[in-house]
Amino acid sequence: MSEYDPQLIEAKWQKTWEEQGAFHADLDPARPKYYVLEMLPYPSGTLHMGHMRNYTIGDAVARYKRMRGLNVLHPIGWDSFGLPAENAAIKNAIPPREWTNSNIAQMKAVCKRFGFSYDWRREISTCEPEYYRWNQWFFLRMLERGLAYRKRSKVNWCPQCQTVLANEQVVNGCCWRHETTPVESKEIEQWFLKITAYSDALLDDMAQLKDGWPDRVLTMQQNWIGKSRGARVRFQVAKMEGKSVEVFTTRIDTIYGASAVILAPDHPLLPGLFAGIPGHAAMEMVWNRLRQRILRGAELAAAEKEGFFTGRFAVNPFSGDTLPIWVANFVLAEYGTGAVMCVPGHDQRDFEFAEKYHLPVKIVVQPVDGPQLHPDRMVEAHAIYGRAVNSGPYSKLTSANATEKLIADARSKGFGGAETTYRLKDWGISRQRYWGTPIPVIYCEKCGIVPVPDNQLPVRLPEAVHLTGEGKSPLASVLEFVNTTCPKCSGKARRETDTMDTFMDSSWYFYRYTDTQNSTAPFAPEPARYWFPIDQYIGGIEHAILHLIYSRFFCKVMRDLGMISHNEPVQRLFSQGMVQKDGRAMSKSHGNVVGAIDMAQKYGCDTARVYTLFAAPPAKDLEWSEQGIEGCSRFLNKVYRIIERHAERLRGVAAAAQEQVDLANATPKEKALLRRAHQTLKRVTNDFDVRWHFNTSVALIMELVNELQAQEPLDTDLDPAILKLVVEMLTLMVSPMAPHLGEELWEMLGHRGGLLRVEWPAYREELAKEEQFEVVIQINGRLRGKILVEDGLGEDELGERALTDPRISHLIDGKAVAKMVVVPRKLVNIVLR
């Protein structure tokens, strides 16, 4: 008699797996592959149960797929560049690499303590030169193709991080890391990647993802790309020969309703328009205020609409109307043409602006039927589609037809045409910080921007650097780094001192896993062809846009570079819910973390794993409960005890082969056990393959265990071969979720060589089949009784049995039966008049 001792068992099997290299996966064209991956973790140092949920789901899937005979690649690595290391270095005077590597060591120890089935040979760390040189390599390839370019532009600046942020890193006008720090706007020269060159590809290829990705992620990406079809129209500025303003509109069919042209406060044309206008100085005061507010960024969204008349007019090229040119804070310089036509009758924003500044409201679209709009009775704009009115030659056309004709006419007359705009902007990747990949570019006084030649990669990040956290790029003060010679002319030159956004590191890392040792390329074509695309990617919803859109972009660039031939890197994506404690996301800053190591020490990692799988379906948030994990601990103990009790007797017994089980001679007890085991198997398999609901898998296995308990004693009247078959099925079904216990039980049952090459149990329908069914009898849809019937009963006969059941016949009591609904094996509904 021995007790379930998770500490002992878990250490034992982890050692065995390690010695066997149990989870090493190698390219094998003869075998079908399965690539399952959890998102690259940032090595912050601690792992709590929130992280572990992610890995537990991935590990259960990896182990299950191995048992289904697939060649499973399940790697892990570290997203080890980034600001926290730099900040820690400034605060505690520890070199970033030291801080980072010691965190990695800690986290790796926790992962090992949990026994995740990673191929540790493939571990990567993005701050290693052998990794980041390929970031540089990708950058250079993009530079060659015009996909990387340098430009001076307005960018998001986080005063806390002291660096530029990408648009994707701005959340509600604040920095993604400092949620209460509004980002500022700064004009800075920096490097961009032309993700916009792939706007349509990113949008269109979502069609390939719609079965494997959550809808909400696809919608979020779609919104982010923000494709919008419309038209561009040029308005001549009156009394200014050759000057014109272009507007972008999605409703060119409302152009006869325009009562002004409005420019963004930072529209480049503005200073020129002012010249020679009376009241110029007063205007400039308002103008400056509006521009200031835009620079402060975050205020814009909340601000009331505000603007001023420039004193200039523009001519509507269709109607010939003369429209005042205004400036207003709600027009964005970065979107469309930075100018709009103001149509108060049919656009709510324009309506609000027109109300405030008394601009005329015109109705130029009327509904096809229903009440007609009237400009004097409007309390809001009506952005409707219907029939054009008061629109010159376009009147009476439907909105769609008017749009088409107006665009065609604008084009033929040379003042406009169709135009599609996107919300997506190019990806600014320059960071004025230290702990990241150096951008491999040299500035030469004579030759200008010179790329570092491939054979000089990697451009190493100097590591003996004094970090102060102040001023600009720390690398700028490292003279040995900055000062260099031009690769072209050998003259004096200086290096780029900004580093790359770390999202670059994580945009392609999953390809590196397929070929981690390659020193001549990021990865070779064959392993990528074999392993890709990723069959199952698992991670948090917070990367729905950031990481997942950058990765898709990189994939398309790699495809165009001829490195791969697929269009999308990730076939199926799963976003797991958060782990919460006391109603808030588990995090260091909330002070509510449940440490992974603590749980492993207290209950064992198998218990912690089973609890995270059982407490909620994986897509939902999970509220951590100490009592809940206690329950799972009891459950694993119970499994262990039941098998332990019979292990000795069963050790020498061969389990009955599924196809040889002789049902005809089986006792009721044997039949009950076999039935429950196979019913469980059917549904657990479905949970793993289709539903991804591991909470119900655990519940089902609990029921199987309860059945075993109910059939006690198990040593009398029971064919040992059948009992062994059942407990083996139980062991195998438990093993993806509690792998150490699974191995231990398997060994206790007399097997050598571990579970690694053991197949998932075979399902046999006849063994799952019930012999008798409890059929529900309803009268008018209300439950009135139940009868036990044997299988194979015809509908008529089943109906007859229901009607003649004493309880039922009593209730019918001579009333006319209008209809009978008979569902074999399930129910009879008797409809009375």
Place this chain on the structure above:
RNA sequence: GCCCGGGUGGCGGAAUGGCAUACGCGGGGGACUUAAAAUCCCCUGUCCUUAACGGGACGUGUGGGUUCGACCCCCACCCCGGGCACCA
């Protein structure tokens, strides 16, 4: 404002249009024990009714609808969570 989720016992949650509340937690009772822990067994939606066995009504956010039958499908609405948002 628009777009996604979601609303079921005391709690986490389960249910192809067919017994609502599986499984677990918590609670109550019992067995084992000198005792405790552990373990095992039974009960546990609300209300009404019965001495009791039992029987009945109500019940999945609200109101309608479809259906023999609705947590599930349709329409309208309320609440919660998330995303997007002066994007022209």
